[in-house]
Amino acid sequence: MSFSANPHAEAFWQNVQEGRLTFSRCCADQCGAPQFPPKPRCDVCGSEQTETRTATGTGTIFSITVVHRPPSDALRKHAPYGIALVDLDEGFRMMAHADPDLAIGARVRASFAPFGDRTVPRFVVDTPPHP
């Protein structure tokens, strides 16, 4: 299964199919910047020494929109669905599917759900554990 011509994006999507959300992190001394989408070169310092890490999947909703009219008939059964920008606790922002009822500022965690012909990250409300 191929999702992209970009090998780093390809690896990201393969990890998503296995239920893991990955990003890259700069390994240069005194940098350590998180990179998303995963990429071979640090956006901050230019180092080519990066490592792939698995995110905890927890974060905060930065913005969200709700799709009522999907771009194809095949996706109609998923509507309405949310598309959100999520600030992950590891310090990077990503766009992903989300529960359409979420509000800006909500604490969320990643789940994984089928969408069309693949599995995508889908953020849901992060309910704190019972005391």
Ligand SMILES: [Zn+2]
């Ligand atoms: Zn760096």
